[in-house]
Amino acid sequence: MHDVIIIGAGPAGLSAGITCANKGLKVLIIDEYMKPGGRLLGQLYEEPNGNWWNGIKESANLYHQALAANVEFMLETPVYNLEKLESEWMVYTEKATVKTEHLLLATGAAESPIPVPGWTLPGVMSVGAAQVMTNVHRVKPGKKGVIIGVNVLSSAIAMELQLADVEVAALTLPKLNQLTSIAAQPKAVMDSLLHVSHMAPSAFIRFGSKLMKNDFMKNLGVTFYPKNGVKMWDIPIHLRKAVIEIYGDDQVEGVTLATIDTNGKVIQGTEEQITCDFVCIAGGLYPLAELAAVAGCPFYQVDELGGYVPLHNEQMETTLDGLYVAGNITGIEGAKVAMAQGVTAGLSIAMNCGMSGLENELRTSIQSIKKARANAHIQFHPEVEEGKRIIQEHWEEYEASEKVLK
Structure with a gap:
């Protein structure tokens, strides 16, 4: 014994x-x-x-x-x-x-999963799986990927993927539903990111985050958040766009994005597509x-x-x-x-x-x-x-x- x-x-x-x-x-x-x-x-x-x-x-x-x-x-x-x-x-x-x-x-x-239409396609994985493949097994999960879910974990792993010469086309939110709730609401996500703004490589972003001390400034920041996202480590981070579908025939071929309002609701007619060969889902731990x-x-x-x-x-x-x-x-x-x-x-x-x-x-x-x-x-x-x-x-x-x- x-x-x-x-x-x-x-x-x-x-x-x-x-x-x-x-x-x-x-x-x-x-x-x-x-x-x-x-x-x-x-x-x-x-x-x-x-x-x-x-x-x-x-x-x-x-x-x-x-x-x-x-x-x-x-x-x-x-x-x-x-x-x-x-x-x-x-x-x-x-x-x-x-x-x-x-x-x-x-x-x-x-890891907590976030259900997204098309998430059973080959090439869809948790963000932690991509981290293990890249950093532990030295195998790239793909050439170009999209990360669904903007949080501390996904931001850190996006940087690690880039270090491994893997292109991350975007970090973006999931579509709002009963299961995604907070993870799909721009203001809630921005609030969580403000606590790790010291990690941002841009001095402008670090300075700007210090100005958002109250709800008025946070609401203002979400309302006027750039539609094309804000780049960190040269990766676009989208708080006003969400993935509404992962598409592909036999494997991941891309994602469909749509612009969302400040409450996370999809604005019809704003759909666009990003081609990629893998998708990471980041629902947190x-x-x-x-x-x-x-x-x-x-x-x-x-x-x-x-x-x-x-x-x-x-x-x-x-x-x-x-x-x-x-x-x-x-x-x-x-x-x-x-x-x-x-x-x-x-x-x-x-x-x-x-x-x-x-x-x-x-x-x-x-x-x-x-x-x-x-x-x-x-x-x-x-x-x-x-x-x-x-x-x-x-x-x-x-x-x-x-x-x-x-």
Whole structure:
């Protein structure tokens, strides 16, 4: 039996495994992918200090640290169930059933799809799939593409595709319907982009974004947003056009765009076509928390964190004995925050395994999470601090109720 089992070999899981192993614990990390690293593998961008963040190198570094610390791995191994039997967590996989008293869920995030007519054609993929193809497997998804969905993730990946000499003809909105809602409304999308305007390569755009501090200026900005879009990294970003159809016979041949009003409604007679050989759909990310649900962990819907999040405290403990969470399962953030959370989870596990003298180290690690969050170059949800406050508030309510019951 292992002292600790970690499900997920992304930045949070790897960091937690290294921390636990360095404290003398026997660690097993399980992941369904063939390589460790998770979403970190696909990341490639330039940081404000001019250094390049290369996810493949960062993943390899963490993996080698884990191997050096004698962490065991079960890759290409999906987990299909888990349950608590007395004091032990049983983890069921197709290869074996393993057990532990301390189980960390570092399952990461998944992409939200946006339904678009024609999205079943060959050549249509999620924007994350295009990122993995390009940055991990070094295979271009096509020669010329259109990205449907304008958000932080799609903007970053558009830049990465361009670095790989793949033409991105446009970033544009999806057609408004019951499922696209906010993602198809120009004002809501502009508001989300203002929080990452510091990433814009144009000084004019960075300056202009500072002027849009109130609803009047935002409405003005949407109303007079250029019909041909605003170029960033030489890629047209459209907030007043939406894709109403992906067309092609046996594969993607192009998309049909239409101008939309400030509320996202299509203006009839404005249809036009853009030829392309692939289309990426970017619906954003949500916490991948199914296993926490199977375990019986309570959840809260926190939009500021990207969706349903299992209840947990700052030490990354859940309400269930021996169950911990770290990384994007706790809210959509960057890899550096996930790594910091992994360290904190590892220290919490070590303390709960009976190791003493880790209190100061744990407090420092919790502060490191907050520091990583504050210094994050890319913030997927601008109100993440509010989201964390909401979860902490629910945790305090849980603790208070537990005291009453006792």
